[in-house]
Amino acid sequence: MKKGKKYQDALKLVEKGKIYTIDEAVPLLKKTSVTKFDSTVDVSFRLNVNPTLADQLIRGTLVLPHGSGKTKRVLALTNGKQDEAKAAGADFVGGKELIEKIQKENWFDYDVIVATPDMMGELGKMGRILGPKGLMPNPKTGTVTMAIGNAITEIKKGKISYRVDKDANLNISIGRCSFSDADLADNLKAVCEAIVKSRPSTVKGSFILNCVAHTTMGPGLKITFDGRN
Secondary structure (H helix, E strand, O other): OOOOHHHHHHHOOOOOOOEEEHHHHHHHHHHOOOOOOOOEEEEEEEEOOOOOOHHHOOEEEEEOOOOOOOOOOEEEEOOOOHHHHHHOOOOEEEOHHHHHHHHHHOOOOOOEEEEOHHHHHHHHHHHHHHHHHOOOOOHHHOOEOOOHHHHHHHHHHOEEEEEOOOOOEEEEEEEEOOOOHHHHHHHHHHHHHHHHHOOOOOOOOOOEEEEEEEEOOOOOEEEEOOOOO
16 A cells, blocks of 8 residues: 655655664654654564463553553442542442443443452453453453552553564554653653563573564654663
């Protein structure tokens, strides 16, 4: 598919074959943004893993130093900690009645579900509904916890979840073009460090095969950073 003139002009600013440091890449990412709106900045990794193996299914959470630029709507499901959830800023708070609302009304006006363990008996029955949408709470991502207030606060501050796909690719949003260069660089460095630390001991050779940063509809920039391999 032929790219538009704005994209072609932006592509001319990218040096062919060059691998950019994070500090070089961030200002160039903003220059090569081609949208009229405040573009999202993403980083994509190609990993040397086999996601079908449990120890190589790369997933985790991270609180970005300067947030993601996206305000997530949080649904808190709990019986005994509803006041705590409301105080932490949850957008919707309730118990079994909200689970029934999801079932009966196909209700999905939220981005994240956080639940206390006592709710998982009912929620667990909804795997076919919530699973494909990536909404099922999970202790590994901190969305099933008794410390529900802390979990909601972290999400509101910019906590993100990431998971490698079946083709060993991983994409993470790190902010928006309106962020300062320093804030975007901090977020990008934090993500890169987190992925480096997630390297399974069973992986031989290079772990991160490729790393590309890009804005919405903008050209990609190959990135290098300490500990890449």
